[in-house]
Each structure stands twice: as C-alpha cells, then as structure tokens.
Amino acid sequence: MTIPSLTPTLLYLNNVTVSFDGFRALNALSLAIDQAEMRAIIGPNGAGKTTMMDVITGKTRPTDGEALFEGHHDLTRLDEASIATLGIGRKFQTPTVFEMHTVEDNILLALKADRRPFRALFSRRTAQEKERMDALLERIRLKDHRRRKASELSHGQKQWLEIGMLLAQEPKLLLVDEPAAGMTDQETADTADLLREIAQTRSVVVVEHDMVFVRDLDVKVTCLHEGSVLAEGTLDQVSSDERVIEVYLGR
Structure with missing residues (x-):
C-alpha cells in the first residue's frame, strides 16, 4: 500500500x-503521524510501545503489516542504518552521550556532515557549522555550558544534549522514550517547551508515563493496549475513556 504523495x-x-x-507484542497496529506533528504514546507496561519504536527503527521485523515513511519507504524492508539515513532518529530513556567530551564536541560529532571523529574534533570548523552549532546549543538550553564536559551536566541537561545530537542529524521524525524520567520539575517543564519547539518543524513521537508531562505537551494522545490502539484523542478524552481507566489509569 502506498499513501498518495x-x-x-x-x-x-x-x-x-x-x-x-x-x-503478539503488536496486534494489527495501525497508526498515522503527520508531518510536523507531535504525538504522545501512553499505555501500560507490555502495551507494545517499545516494540512499535523497534519496528519503526528497523530493530524488529514485523510478522505482518507495513510501516510506510513518506508514503513509499517501507521501513520493514530496510535495515537500521538505512532507516536512520532516511531521517528517523531515536532517543532512548537513558541518555547516551560522550561523557569525557565537551557539550560542543558532542554536537560536532553528531552534525550531519563528514562525522569521522578525527575530522569532527580537529579540523577547522566552517562558518555554517558554527552557525548550526550556536543555533542547536541555544535551542537545547546549553549555550552557556558548551565548554563543560558532558559528565558534569545534570541528568536533564544530558537528555537535552542527546536530543541536540539527534537534531544535528536533521531527522524528519524523532522518537523520544520517556524524556521526563528523572528530571526536576523545572527541567520537565523546559523539556516540554523544547519538544513543542522541535515539533514546529519536524514530527515527534513521545512515549511517556508521566501524565502531567503529557498534559504539558498538549498534543494528540494515543493509548496502546495489548499491541493495538485502545483510544486516541486529547488527553482529557483518552483519560476519561472507561477502557483506558480500566487497563491503565486505574479507578
């Protein structure tokens, strides 16, 4: 099946x-994400949230069905590297950054260009790279921390740095797994602001358990259960659904 262009x-x-x-970790799951849309995915443990992201990124091959990107790329037929090249980036719950490098060098290593480590860290930076670097550091709230080692950052700041590293690769779709976990209240609020800013120019899928954070995102919510979509709509609509209350939110 091909979606019209x-x-x-x-x-x-x-x-x-x-x-x-x-x-069945996923059971005939159907889901559509629009361009420049942010979607929150919620659901109990075992609902299929991680498996869904594994399929999208090529880590897991589905038994049946299609995962179409931009209307014609069937992700189920591509490997992880090819899918990343198409413009799909994934951030896991635990931040993965180069701890002994500075914030700036972490971003440099991720910039979409010739990213061989020697060139990235030791060659002369172009004006375009400097401009992109400054814009990224500003966006992820780390402009004043550019010279600090990543190991010195707070948990929340490391999360932002990894998001910045993914943005440096210019993804069209960003998958983010529980970004608010372990953050302070202020970091959580700032992260919601950051993701809303990102979603102005690219699509973002956020898997999250923190309902306060999901409310802050103020986006369409999809609740998964037993590998299928159980409910979809605003957070108020989904959280008032009797089926969702029964299997996830509790009475």
Missing part, C-alpha cells in the same frame, strides 16, 4: 503485527 502523513503503520513465540 499529497497527504501530510509522514509515518503510517498499517496492520503491523509482531509475534514472539506466539505472544
């Missing part, structure tokens, strides 16, 4: 099923 849909999961020894 005029559609604003960037990612379309079409009846995606993933089975592990008879257990």
